[in-house]
Amino acid sequence: MRFSTIMPLLLAAGLANAQFGKGKGKGNGGGFGGQNNGQNAQNGQNNGVNNGQNNAGNNGANCLDPSVISTNSNNDGLADAEAGQAASAKDANNFINFCKGKEITNGLQVKGGSCNPIPMGNIPSTNNMISAVMVNPKDGDVVAPNTAINFSVKINNLVAGTFTNPDVTYYVAPQDLQGGKVVGHTHISVQEIGDAKTEQPPDAQTFAFFKGINNAGDGQGTLSAPLAAGLPEGVYRVCSITSAANHQPVLMPVAQRGPQDDCVRFTVSANGGGNNGGNNGQNAQQGQGAQGKGQGAQGAQGAQGAQGAQGAQGAQGAQGAQGAQGAQGAQGAQGAQGKGQGGFGQGGFGGKGKGRRFGRPRFAARDFVA
Known part of the structure; x- marks a missing residue:
């Protein structure tokens, strides 16, 4: 060749x-090397x-960007711990794989429990911590049954009105700020508790009324949830539940602070009209005589009245013959304040006896649950 x-x-x-x-x-190197070179x-x-x-x-x-690693997440805290303090869990990489092998929350309200891998997010300064007070009803108020109630709470330092879809975005994004304040919303939750002085926590799964407030309110921090149908007779607790945009509880920068939510107790009773606002017109120290303001012998608290001899506070009751306001009426025939001022004459919630809640159907309303 x-x-x-x-x-x-x-x-x-x-x-x-x-x-x-x-x-x-x-x-081969490109196709399989990626599996060995994470x-x-x-x-x-x-x-x-x-x-x-x-x-x-x-x-x-x-x-995981090295600049966002929380170095103290790899510290159990025991080196400088006080007696009784527990060791923290540790991870060198921000617990990024904490939920591996578990059911991921994935934006759902998982009733069986789940693991959420989303970061907590932006946290406000101490000058922008959330604080709340219930405006209506007020603690101890008595309201009429089955009549409209406008539940209102005033919240400082919340950019209210941001409320993501709770069906698919529950906990899926971190808490965020606008102008240094938490962006989010609040909820109103009402539970029947049976007795204003109860020491038994109510079942968290049971409520009489619940509503998420997805608007900005009056622009001054007051947010409201109306309940047109009202509530049946009973003793209730109403609380605010304030959340970030994706429904997680709001996070604050320090442990020592006031709470970011408020609760009050109130009573729903047909006898509540004169009791709301501190038993106005019935205070034994007001010195109103037999003819004054409907408290005479024939008045609202007379022998035939609501607090007369046959009434809830009559001769056998808290304001009977030996009670706070005399035998024939609230402030009967012997003078402005009867024969003795029993200190508990007006106590209780409109004369409502314990146990009346039993046997009634439980009221439940879900205007919007999130």
Whole structure:
């Protein structure tokens, strides 16, 4: 074979080796090397598909940026702990894989429990901590049954009115701030408690009324949830539940602070009209005589009245013959304040006896649950 024939053959073989032999070697390295090199940003796409648990891939989008690592998350805190303090759980990488192998919350309200991998988010300064007070009803108020109630709470330092879809975005995003204040909303939750002085916590799954308030209120911090149908007779507790936009409880910067929510107790009773506002007109110290303000012998608290001899506070009751306001009426025939001022004559909630809540159907209303 002549030299002019051999040379083209050798050149062709060399090109084939360069294109296919070396290319095959790089192809194997690129195709499988990503599985063994979880932190290699150049193999990120392979890693994201084949080795997503190694926190790399997608050109670094799934990587934990070293600048956001909380170094104290890898400290159990015991070195400077006081007696009785517990060791913290530790992780060098922000607990990024804490939920591995568990059911992820994934924006759902999982009643069986779940694990949420989303960061807590932005936390306000102490000057922007949330504080709340119930405006209506007030603690100890008595309201009429089955009549409209406008539950109102005033909240400082909340940018109210942001309320994400609770069906698919529950806890899926961190708490955020606007102008240094938490962006979110509040809720009103009402539970029947049976007795204003109860020492038994109510069942958290049971409520008489619940509503998320997804508007900005009056712009001055007051937020309201109306209940047109009202409530049946009973003793209730109403609380605010303030949340960030994605419904998680709001987070504050320090432990020593006032609470960010408020609760009050109130009574729903048909006898509540004169009792609301501190038993107005019935205070035994007001010195109103037999003819004064409907408290005479024939008045609202006379012998036939609500607090007369046959009434709830009559001769046998708290204001009977020996009680706070005399035998024939609230402030009967012997003078403005009867024969003795029993200190508990007006006590209780409109004369409502204990146990009246039993046997009644429990009221439940869900205007909007989130």
